[in-house]
Amino acid sequence: MRFLLLLAATFLVVTGINAQQKFPAVLKGHALLADSFRVDVPADAPEFFQTAGKYTGSGKKRMDKIGGLPAVFDTNADPSTPRPVNVSLPIKGQSVQGMSGVRYLGNGMFALITDNGYGSKFNSPDAILMVHVIQYDWATGGANYIRTIFLSDPNKKLPFQIVAETTKTRYLSGADLDIESINFIGDTMWIGEEFGPYLLEFDWDGKLLNFYENAVPGIGSAKAPENYNIFPLPTNGQPGAVTFEVRRSRGFESSASTIDGKFIYALFEGPLWNATNSTYEQKDGVFFNRMIKFNVTSRNWTGEQWFYPLENAANVLGDMAMIDDTSAIVIERDDTTEGDPDFGCKAGQNNTGTYCFARPAAFKRVYKIVIGEPGTYVKKVGYIDLIDIDDPNGVAKIGKKSNGKFVMPHQNPEGVCIVDKTTIAVVNDNNYPGNAGRTLAGKPDDNEIAWLSVPEFLAAV
Secondary structure, X not given: OHHHHHHHHHHOOHHXXXXXXXXXXXXXXXXXXXXXXXXXXOOOOOHHHHEEOOOOOHHHOOOOOOOOOOEEEEOOOOOOOOEEEEEEOOEEOEEOOOEEEEEEEEOOXXXXXEOOOOOOOOOOOOOEOEEEEEEEEOOOOEEEEEEEEEOEOOOOOOOOOOOOOOOOOOEOEOOOOOEEEEEEEOOEEEEEEXXXXXXXXXXXXXXXXXXXXXXXXXXXXOOOOOOOOOOOOXXXXXXXXXXXXXXXXXXXXXXXXXXXXXXXXXXXXXXXXEOOOOEEOEEOOEEEEEEEEEEOOOOEEEEEEEEEEOOOOOOEEEEEEEOOOOEEEEEEXXXXXXXXXXXXXXXXXXXXXXXXXXXXXXXEEEEEEEXXXXXXXXXEEEEEEOOOEEOOOOOOOOOOOOOOEEOOOOOOEEEEEEEEOOEEEXXXXXXXXXXXXXXXXXXXXXXXXXXXEOHHHHHOO
């Protein structure tokens, strides 16, 4: 009852929480890791993982020949006329791609998490799950690859069958988990996941230590369709017999540990489904995402929650990082647009003959939020616009503009972290090889990192 009263009281002030200010962002550094960068899997990994992308063709039929599948198409530039991307699958090795979460390790080094592989449980069984350590050279715009941590479950902490179930090392794949956000507390890595959604604890060698299902006040364990309690469906399943609250790929895209490492905030990427009203959660036309809190010391959910109001119903949330005990930064973006707005299609123009972006990047922001009392909406203090970044010194290594501006035109700016008191870093998930928003040449997006000076933004109240 207390939760319901708090939620009702919160709704009364929903219209007063969106007063925001746009803050400037200056490009301080820019670097790229090539889309073609690959790593070999460990010697003790099954041969199955030596190649990746074998199940991405029509009907998900396996293709063993390297490059044997037709060229990939990017459907975001123009859905009616998909633009070919110069990559064919499968590939040898594993692609260091799809940077879905990032954390700064110091000395120019970042830990970056690769998501589940090729976008779904069905097409990613041969994509091994990885965390990479990369040091960027801001002067040259290059990336110095340090190491990859391959995730595994040798002690059988997961309560369900995995692809490498019968092997000793039990490396994890994109058909087992969809890892999206990462935090470091002491000598452990905490990863937010989407298939459950689950919260996962690993050691620095990538071995799974603990597995936690979510617990949402008023709901219990909110489940996605890939949750092990739902997938695969029972053979006698009837239409309507299975219900779930989390839309596919809308789990813990965002998570952030507190500065003292005692708690983790886990933020759903999208609103939960309200079966009673047959709609995603909203009030007075404002759709909201729930955020719940995990106690690292006691290893359980605290029973507290907050609500993040979306600017648009179709928006989704990317990564999250704490600034201090009560404030954080969060990526909020649309989920369909990509490409430099300067190269958007004009009236009557399309991708036939002359390439252009039919729906160029539109809503790609990083918000600063303040977390108040449990049961309330977070306060959105202000934002920076990732398609309106100042670059007065011409720092950009690609996409440099003559007007002193820089744009992150990707469909998915999906990782953000705090570097210091005035600086943040933002990375893109290139959905390898399906996104080509940086150029019109049909080339897959690289994994980019933008080092942004945002002192006024981080200090705003």
